[in-house]
Amino acid sequence: MDLQVEIVPPPQMHDAAPCNGEMIRDDRVMSFSYSIPLLAFAALGFAGCLPDGPGEKGELGNDRFFYECALPEDAACDDEFNSGAALLDIPSVALGSTFAIDTENYDSDAFSPTDRLREVQVSSGAVAFEALQEGQAVIMSGVTSDAGEASDLTHIVVVAPSAVGFFRRGTEDEWVPLATDVDAQVGEVIELRVAPLDGGGGVLAGALPITWSGEPDEAFMIFDDASDNVIEVRADVAGAASITVTVGELSGTLGFAVQEVAQ
Amino acid sequence: MSRARFALLGLLVAALGSGCTPDIEAVTVTPLTTPPLALRADADGIEIFDGTGVGLEIFAYTEDPGPQGENTQTCEDDCGDPIDPEEVDITFSGEAIDVYRVDDGIYIVAGVKPGEGTLFVTSSEAHGTIQIPVTVVPQSEAD
Numbered sequence: 449m450d451l452q453v454e455i456v457p458p459p460q461m462h463d464a465a466p467c468n469g470e471m472i473r474d475d476r477v478m479s480f481s482y483s484i485p486l487l488a489f490a491a492l493g494f495a496g497c498l499p500d501g502p503g504e505k506g507e508l509g510n511d512r513f514f515y516e517c518a519l520p521e522d523a524a525c526d527d528e529f530n531s532g533a534a535l536l537d538i539p540s541v542a543l544g545s546t547f548a549i550d551t552e553n554y555d556s557d558a559f560s561p562t563d564r565l566r567e568v569q570v571s572s573g574a575v576a577f578e579a580l581q582e583g584q585a586v587i588m589s590g591v592t593s594d595a596g597e598a599s600d601l602t603h604i605v606v607v608a609p610s611a612v613g614f615f616r617r618g619t620e621d622e623w624v625p626l627a628t629d630v631d632a633q634v635g636e637v638i639e640l641r642v643a644p645l646d647g648g649g650g651v652l653a654g655a656l657p658i659t660w661s662g663e664p665d666e667a668f669m670i671f672d673d674a675s676d677n678v679i680e681v682r683a684d685v686a687g688a689a690s691i692t693v694t695v696g697e698l699s700g701t702l703g704f705a706v707q708e709v710a711q
Numbered sequence: 712m713s714r715a716r717f718a719l720l721g722l723l724v725a726a727l728g729s730g731c732t733p734d735i736e737a738v739t740v741t742p743l744t745t746p747p748l749a750l751r752a753d754a755d756g757i758e759i760f761d762g763t764g765v766g767l768e769i770f771a772y773t774e775d776p777g778p779q780g781e782n783t784q785t786c787e788d789d790c791g792d793p794i795d796p797e798e799v800d801i802t803f804s805g806e807a808i809d810v811y812r813v814d815d816g817i818y819i820v821a822g823v824k825p826g827e828g829t830l831f832v833t834s835s836e837a838h839g840t841i842q843i844p845v846t847v848v849p850q851s852e853a854d
Contacts, residue, residue: 507766596812
């Protein structure tokens with residue numbers, strides 16, 4: 449006979465995370481399904497093991513850390529931002545960017561004691577970090593500043609972006625890097641994405657202030673929020689044109705060759 | 712028994728009691744994590760880069776814990792029993808570091824900014840304090 453056990457809300461996990469079944473992060477509800485023969489194993493789990501699961505395991509093995517996009521400009525979650533999903537691994541973030549880290553430990557927010565990260569409050573009210581210096585920065589979970597206690601730690605890498613990368617939505621919904629000018633027809637709507645890149649061309653996570661502008665002004669209609677890193681543009685005028693994007697302190701320009709629609 | 716004899720007996724008991732409380736002779740410091748920019752962590756001192764943190768197991772001993780002498784982490788199988796970690800207190804000084812207790816005997820030392828700090832190891836079961844110097848090195852000096 450199987451016994452289904454539902455535990456809501458999740459147990460306190462200051463010292464040990466349970467070996468549980470399924471973890472649902474978005475609504476912060478954890479469900480545990482044990483069969484009777486597995487109860488002994490489950491009891492062992494509460495004694496201190498951390499199961500495989502989503503999120504990056506902390507360096508002491510007591511908690512898991514999750515990267516979350518704090519703002520829609522973050523290139524790490526272009527398609528997932530609105531769903532509230534968290535990334536499984538902690539990516540490198542851009543210098544000056546804003547990002548959020550969550551943990552399995554519900555007693556407190558993630559915390560960093562160093563001068564390299566600054567806690568900021570984003571418009572949603574969530575606590576996020578601003579990356580102030582290049583290099584490694586420690587982030588801890590379960591910190592109680594009055595008692596001087598913590599559960600676990602991890603590190604995040606902060607990188608100064610070296611370039612702005614442009615991408616176009618591909619036929620299979622993927623993002624295709626754009627290395628040359630874009631050929632378009634008048635009236636064509638193109639979905640574009642911009643992201644800060646590291647020296648190796650990898651996309652850096654973290655939200656930086658973004659602005660889009662077309663040249664000449666009448667060449668494009670820019671749809672959606674022009675402060676997001678993903679927008680739709682419509683080419684309105686035939687001829688050579690360009691779109692310039694600023695991403696933090698960097699800027700990049702994408703050229704267009706717009707042709708009249710053949711009759 | 713006269714009052715003077717009571718006083719003398721009290722002093723004798725106090726002296727004997729004091730003599731039964733051992734001193735902290737040594738500590739061992741064992742890194743439990745490898746910082747991304749690792750330097751050094753043992754009982755003679757801890758060096759970490761600013762902005763990084765390291766998980767440490769810190770035990771205190773009332774007897775020399777190993778053949779390599781005091782204040783080292785070289786003892787392995789023949790270490791004496793450490794003082795119950797629950798009875799050991801770790802405090803610190805210096806703005807360059809923060810120290811967080813994770814569990815009995817397990818701590819996180821974080822390098823807040825370049826500079827110096829000190830860990831103080833004390834116990835309710837032993838006299839004395841052992842100091843562990845901590846140096847926080849600027850990340851700009853990392854290779």
